[in-house]
Amino acid sequence: MNDTKKIGGRGRPRTFDRDEALAKAQALFHLKGYDALSVADLTAAIGINPPSFYAAFGNKVALYAEALRLYEHEAGLDVESALAEGVPLEEGIASILQQAADAYASGDAKGCMVIEGARSTVDPEAGAEVRSRLEASRRFIRDRIAARGSLQAELLADYLMMAMSGLSGSARNGLPLDRLRVLAEMAADGAIQHIERK
Numbered sequence: 001m002n003d004t005k006k007i008g009g010r011g012r013p014r015t016f017d018r019d020e021a022l023a024k025a026q027a028l029f030h031l032k033g034y035d036a037l038s039v040a041d042l043t044a045a046i047g048i049n050p051p052s053f054y055a056a057f058g059n060k061v062a063l064y065a066e067a068l069r070l071y072e073h074e075a076g077l078d079v080e081s082a083l084a085e086g087v088p089l090e091e092g093i094a095s096i097l098q099q100a101a102d103a104y105a106s107g108d109a110k111g112c113m114v115i116e117g118a119r120s121t122v123d124p125e126a127g128a129e130v131r132s133r134l135e136a137s138r139r140f141i142r143d144r145i146a147a148r149g150s151l152q153a154e155l156l157a158d159y160l161m162m163a164m165s166g167l168s169g170s171a172r173n174g175l176p177l178d179r180l181r182v183l184a185e186m187a188a189d190g191a192i193q194h195i196e197r198k
Contacts, residue, residue, distance in 0.1 A: 018056055021046040026067035026074075030109035034064055034121045034130075061125045068133050071113045075103060079137075083144035090195065093160065094188035096141075100164045101180040104171035111172035115165050137161075156191060163187040 028037060028045050039060055043053045057063040081087075082095040104111050114137065117130035142157035150156065166187075167180055175183075 016048060016052065016056065021048065021056065022063075022066055022070055025063055026070045026113075027109065029064060029067045029117075030071065030107075030113040034060075034117060034126045035123060061123070061129065064126050065129050068114060068117070068130060072133070072137075075113075077103060079141055079144060083141070083148065085148070089145065089148055089150060090188075090192045093156070093191050094185070096160060097163055097167070097184035097188050098181065100167050101171075101177065101184040104168050105175075105177040105180050110174070111168040112164065115168040116172060119165075119169075134161075150195075152195070156195075159191055159194075163191075 024045050025042055028042065032041075037060075039050060039053060042060065042063065043050055046053070048056070053063075057066065077096055077099045079096055082092040082099070083089075084092075087095075100112070114130060114134050118127070118134045121127040121130055138157050138161050141160055142153045145156050146153035163184075167184060170183065171180055
């Protein structure tokens with residue numbers, strides 16, 4: 001009789017899915033904000049240890065920058081189509097603001113991750129990152145409006161950013177979607193009236 005025990009293998013370790021981890025981090029940053037989260041919070045949510053976290057993402061700011069890009073790619077407004085050639089400028093502005101109302105009221109984390117991050121992130125490096133992305137969005141809107149021949153591109157871009165900031169903050173504060181949509185419509189009407197007076 002053979003008395004030796006057969007020792008089975010431990011099996012393959014669970015592989016780390018970087019895309020899944022990034023999506024979890026993005027959702028957490030959107031929900032709680034950059035400053036409220038520690039690396040320990042992020043590693044617990046993602047399910048990895050700190051050395052693996054740093055190996056995968058570099059540091060917290062680098063992960064935040066990636067999360068912002070993911071948010072813009074997955075949840076960003078379709079400004080390009082709204083301000084496409086052939087779409088009346090008034091319709092494009094209304095479309096952007098209605099998209100904003102719908103997007104900012106959806107999901108567990110209300111408001112725009114970029115707008116809310118720009119106004120609330122205290123960390124200098126992370127704050128500079130999110131504000132640069134917000135400014136890039138403003139420039140994109142301005143350039144699309146300018147390409148339509150508008151001489152008021154700078155002002156209209158500022159106006160849209162102001163209106164979207166208000167919609168984001170109101171959504172974050174719990175204003176329901178039906179009221180956000182009315183505010184978006186009112187904001188679009190204000191821009192249209194200004195365009196018509198010029």
